[in-house]
Every structure is written in C-alpha cells, then in structure tokens.
Amino acid sequence: MRHFEKELNLLRQSLLEMSGMVEAAIHGSVLSLTARDATQAEEVLRNEARINQMQIRIDDQAAQLLALEQPVARDLRLIMSAIKINNDLERMGDQAVNIAQRAQRLMKEAPVGAPVDIPEMAELAQKMVRRTLDAFVHQDPAIAREVIHSDDAVDELRRIAYRELLKYMKENPQSIDQCVSLMFAAHSLERIADHATNIAEDVLFLVQGIDVRHHAESTSGNR
C-alpha cells in the first residue's frame, strides 16, 4: 500500500506537470492572438508534441498502476479519473493549438477593432485549469465547485463575444474573416473551460460519490 501511494504521487506529479504545460500553451496562444506575437504562436505549435508525449506517458503510468497494484474501490476510481483528466488536458492543449493557428491567420490581415474581451475569457479559463488540478490533487470539493461555477462566467463572456462580433461583422463586412476567426478563438476558450469543468465534476464524483457530470450540463444546455 505504501508503494501504491508513492506511485500514485508520481502520477499526480505528472498530471500537474502536464497541466502546467497546458496552461502555458493557453497563455501563449492567447498572447499570440491579442499581441499578434508570431513567436508565441510558433512556440505553442512546437510544444504540442511535448504535451502529446506527456499524455502517452501518463496513460502508461496509469496502466502500470492498474496492472501491478490492481487497486479496487476508491483507488481504482482515482486512477480512472486520472486517465480522464489526462485526456481532458490533452484536448485543452489541442484547443490552444487551434487558437495559435487562428492567431497566425489573423496576423496576416489588418487588425480588427471589434470589441471582444478575449483576454478576460482566457484569464478565467487558465485559472480554471489551475484550480481544477488543485481540486484533484487535494481532493477538495469546494475548489471543484468553484471551477464549475466559473464555467457559467466563461459561457456568458462567450455569448457576449459572439453577439458583439456578429454585430460588428454586419456593420463591417470587410472584417468578416477576422471576426469569424475571433469567434472560433472564443469558442476554443469556452471548450477549454468545459474540459476544466469535466475534471471538476470527476473530482466531485470521486470525493462525494455524486455523479454531477450531466447535471451541470443540463443547466447550461440551452446555450
């Protein structure tokens, strides 16, 4: 059992390392978008391979733990959660790549004056990633709930962004390409927040045995 705890700590460490990489990718991708910073965009694209390799390594760690320690009950659930969290983190990394690619395209065109608060969405989303991993590592339901709560704020910002961008496009049809790119960037940030929420819901399930996965969804299902 002590050996199991040690291995489990290594798995937690790996997930924290992975989430650090993903957070950096989100941060870089948003900088590339808002500051039109080509170097940041390239770095996000370059680091994608590292995140992918990390995902494979964590899956292997989890498989080893399952095979060698044959955990049951709560320990088993914990490792199943780690596998899912790993998956969610990698998907967030993919979304950061999408944003960086949008940014590269936007850099080739004239800056657009559309009023859209990408930085605030991005900051919230990054914070959700960090906090949701805290919730997992400390098995803290209060932090998990806080993350789920933040998701509503991100959804609302995304809704406002869409509305403003649609309005701007209609008034400035020459900016349609740029506005659509910004809409997809906002969409990616919302997806990142959704993945963080998935993790928070897994944590609540783990800690309290309540499956909230699809309850949170039903309240925001009509967006």
Next chain:
Amino acid sequence: MRHFEKELNLLRQSLLEMSGMVEAAIHGSVLSLTARDATQAEEVLRNEARINQMQIRIDDQAAQLLALEQPVARDLRLIMSAIKINNDLERMGDQAVNIAQRAQRLMKEAPVGAPVDIPEMAELAQKMVRRTLDAFVHQDPAIAREVIHSDDAVDELRRIAYRELLKYMKENPQSIDQCVSLMFAAHSLERIADHATNIAEDVLFLVQGIDVRHHAESTSGNR
C-alpha cells in the same frame, strides 16, 4: 477467464448500443438542420439524457470489470480503451446536441441559399462512427485505418464549407447569422469525425501496439 470474456462481451454490447444512440443523434441533428425539422431537433435534445446515463453505466461496467477481474496486459488495455471510447461517444452526442440547437436557431430565420454540403459531411461522419465501433469490436486494424483515412475527407469538406460560407457572407451580409450557424454545424461534424478517429487510433494501438494517436494529428496539424 471465461467469466471475464462474458463480462467483456457485455461491455462491448453496451458500447455498440451507445454508438447506435449516438449515430441516431447525429442523423437526427443533421435532418433537423437540413430539412428544418423541429421534431427531430427536439428528439435529439430529449435523447441527450439517455446517452449521458448510458455513459455512466458503461463507466460503471468498466470499473466493475477492473475491480473484480483485475485484468492485466492486453485485457487491461482493452478496458482502458473502452473507457476512452465511451468518453468519445458521449462527446459526439454533445456535438449532435450543438447541431440540433443551431438548427433550432436557423429555423427561426429565412432559409439561406449558401452552397454547403452538410449532408455529405454528415453521412461520412456517421459512417465513421459505425465503422470505428466495428473496428473496435472485431479488433480489425484495416477498418481502423479506413476510418483514419476518411477523416481527411471530412476535413477537406469542412475546409470547402468554410470557404464557401465566408464568400457567401461577404456577398450577402444579411445572411451572416445563418452562415455562422452553418459554420459551427460544419465544425461540429468535423469534431465528430475527430472523435471517431481517436477511437480508430486507440484500436490500432490495441491491436498492433503502435501508438498512432499523435502521428495522424501531425499530418493534419496545419489545417
């Protein structure tokens, strides 16, 4: 071991049932979009809860199998794959819901004459879902490769759809709302194809021990 095989078959059956539900959801959501069929859209939204419940049931089945049978090596990998496939299927269901919600919004507005081949994308994506589950159930690498190959076709259709819709919007700014909705529907179909591809990559890994997950991505990374 015979008991394990029996339980494993039940798990496979559940995944097939889930994929049938998801296929139906995709089909219904696309009908709601292309035929402006409100009943179909409502049914997709109503069935979301069933898909979600099924996901939870399959996760429980997998957890039971891991806990009671304590499989190792290939059997363990198989169950880990089942957990991931379950997750991918549920995400496809979410995308069908997104399409149905877009369809509901589009029904309130004038039909738009933009030339975009949603039905062909949808048919390809649905076929990928069905085939990728075939690949898993029969552990057939040839079918898995065929699915991965189809993903490029869906990506190409999505690229064409975006290009045509952007062009149409510029010429018909009064149709911007509808065109943006159609772009997001095309995006959802592409995501469904991506999830099918994830599953196919898992199958290849399972059958051949080759981790292709992030190789396929790197070839389509610059879209």
